[in-house]
Amino acid sequence: MSAVCGGAARMLRTPGRHGYAAEFSPYLPGRLACATAQHYGIAGCGTLLILDPDEAGLRLFRSVALTGMMVCLM
Numbered sequence: 010m011s012a013v014c015g016g017a018a019r020m021l022r023t024p025g026r027h028g029y030a031a032e033f034s035p036y037l038p039g040r041l042a043c044a045t046a047q048h049y050g051i052a053g054c055g056t057l058l059i060l061d062p063d064e065a066g067l068r069l070f071r072s073v074a075l076t077g078m079m080v081c082l083m
Contacts, residue, residue, distance in 0.1 A: 019062055019066045019067045020066055020067065021058075021060060021066060021067040021069070023045055023056075023058065025047060026045035026046065026047065026055075026056055027045060027046060027047070027048070027049045027050075028043050028044070028045050028058075029044060029045070029046060029049055029050045030043070030044040030050075031043045031044070039061060039062045040059065040060070040061055040070070041059075041060040041061075041062075041067070042057060042058070042059055042060075043057075043058045043060060044056075044057055044058075045057075045058060054074060054075075055074075055075050056072050056073065056074050056075070057072065057073045057075060058071075058072050059071040059072070059073075
């Protein structure tokens with residue numbers, strides 16, 4: 010998973026999770042929400058990651074483990 014912030018690609022590794030949806034916050038510049046799941050959102054548990062950019066890439070601000078992430082985002 011990668012995001013472009015300020016012209017440079019940023020990346021965060023999420024072992025066992027695959028990102029399939031991302032949205033930038035309309036209120037906080039640079040804050041990114043990314044939905045991840047075990048099997049690309051088709052099956053398994055999901056996690057909502059709240060990310061902030063920093064010098065090294067993306068920093069995890071908060072994560073929320075959920076089941077049925079696809080239902081949550083549609």
